[in-house]
Amino acid sequence: MMIPMLPSEKYFGNFELVYPFYGAMPTGVTVSETGRIFVCFPRWGDDVKFTVAEIVEDKLLPYPNLQTNLVNPENITRTFISVQSVVADGRGTLWVLDTAAPNFSEPIKGGAKLVAVDLETNTIRKVYTFTEDVVLPTTYLNDVRFDFRVGKAGYAYITDSSSTGPGAIIVVDLADGNAFRRLNGANSTSPDPYFIPKVEGKVLMNRNKDGSTSPFRLASDGIAISPDGRVLFFCPLTSRHLFSITTEALRDRSIPDMELPYYVEYWGEKGASDGMITDAKGNVYAGDYEHNCIRKILPNGTMETIIHDPRMLWPDTLSIGPDQYLYVIVNQLHRQPRFHYGKDLRQKPYSLLRIKIDEFPAPTF
Template sequence: MTYPTENYFGKLEAVHAFYDEMPTGVSVSETGRIFINFPEWGDDVKATVVEIVDGELIPYPSAEANQFIPEKPEQGFLSVQSIVADGSGTLWILDTGAPNFDVPIKGGAKLVAVDLETNKIKRTYTFSSEVVLDTTYLNDVRVDLRRGSEGVAYITDSSITGPGALIVLDLSSGESFRILDGTKSTAVDPDFIPKVEGEILMNRSADGSTSPWQVAADGIAISPDGKTLYYCPLSSRHLYSIETDLIFDKTINDEELEAHVKDWGEKGASDGMITAADGTIYAGDYENNGIRAIYTDGSMETIVHDPRILWPDTLSIGPDQYLYFNANQLQRQAGFHKGKDLREKPYYLYRIFIGKAPAKVE
């Protein structure tokens, strides 16, 4: 006897299998180079940033850059959460400086610009204690090279114990500031109950104690013209946006800025997001093993639904017009299952053809 089953769809292609540490970030450069990062979340991380070269994981930009020196925290990578190739010759590397979501090491939390032609670090940006708090976890980053003399970077603070926020960094001066600090759009949705693989996702310790799993602002994307910044808390199904001109309007203070935030409604629960050249936003749907497209008119659809998509993390669009993302089984980590690690190696880098180029940033 045959039975009806769930309908899966979308042509998913496996690009790389990871048999060791768990990846989070992926970014594909304008020349098709593929970069991956591995945060320090308890696995034996040999290099926190790598490039996939002929199927091998090569420390990037060098093995030395992946060696953290406590006496010089700004010089080596400690725990990289996100990487973004800007399409204009630079790979931006976001180091949390906070292994296992601990308090960030002073000077360890940083944004590093690497020249993709020379494979050399060209600048490192660090943050003051007023911007990177003891509760801060730097999560994802987007750059816009058109604003100001050298551009700006927008970074999410996906704190699990303090206020969520967006961090704005002037790439010329190195000055940074927090916006929408602790507001509804960057905070955990108190009514959100995540359900993944048929069960509620929550912290479950080996001693039997439990607590809600709550992570603030995480996914971030920018419109092709740089005028709209989109973002979402990890513990939420809502998509929010703010017009970027308002962020730099000196007549609007941060308390007033919240009134200008747009709530696009539910898009599904997402980790990473990315924007295509036509303004379409692509977002993971970690509760439903899928990837969703959010169009400029606000309509949405699922473009791929596949049981292999076990927690779609960071997304990147390559010059080949494929959408790339890691499926890293985040929901199977030991902290959610009474100390038992349920992840099954390998983790995978997948791609799906979307027929669209990435949005430009300059």
């Protein structure tokens, strides 16, 4: 019997290909206020020649130079080890978040850092390192957001997306570098114990070469900040839930850690997300890696899907450019060998895509 043309799932939304990656797998992207595009490649096992790059005339150039991207054990605070995130702050600085944890190892002592690179001179302006009570042996620094309207020099908020220890939001006073953990091990920063991720129709879990398996669990990952800097949105990677908290409560250390979870607001399910970003009107954009799509969450909590496409294979980091496009790294993270008994199922190229949203990025100052 001939099978007639049967109804199929509807896909919608349009994207443009900005850059195809035929080498190492990227995770982060950011677009500066002048339109410069930066990406990063954590050292997860691919041949990473440089962990931070700028896309210049269809070429990947190590940024700020190749020497900074070569690990120097004698100068680990001024060289990049394994960068997970890059964020342009809209006022002339590229911030580089170095996990110092290649292959998700314990962070190299003294290597985990937040680095400010001057985009005018393309040189490192300042390096923020962390004490051992902030970056734990289990810590994996994941993503960062900024607000320069508070304190003497502004604040940074970093997610710890640990797979084996407590998740947290790390708060950094950029004036003196003082950093501290908040919502450490709280439900809102922890993997959802009842969540079973399903990507491309299959359960996603750690599947090791020796045949052993374990659940895939990652703590707080996606992070976005409201246009006025007063509210921080965040989510664990292995969860479909969206949470928020006021940045004032995060900074206020007179609120005991035991009481801080009461300040967290729950926004409901938004899908399982990796990256998130906010536009100037306060809309939050979040990927959904289970359904190959990106969602827009309005300030009133209503939600709409702006793109649903079978090629959106694990939307990772999001960034909004001055051209009013939403940029997204698509990297097939779920096809890595560690999820398939050591077999690499990724197909090159990985991609940097962009979607016209007609909105500007949220300001930081």
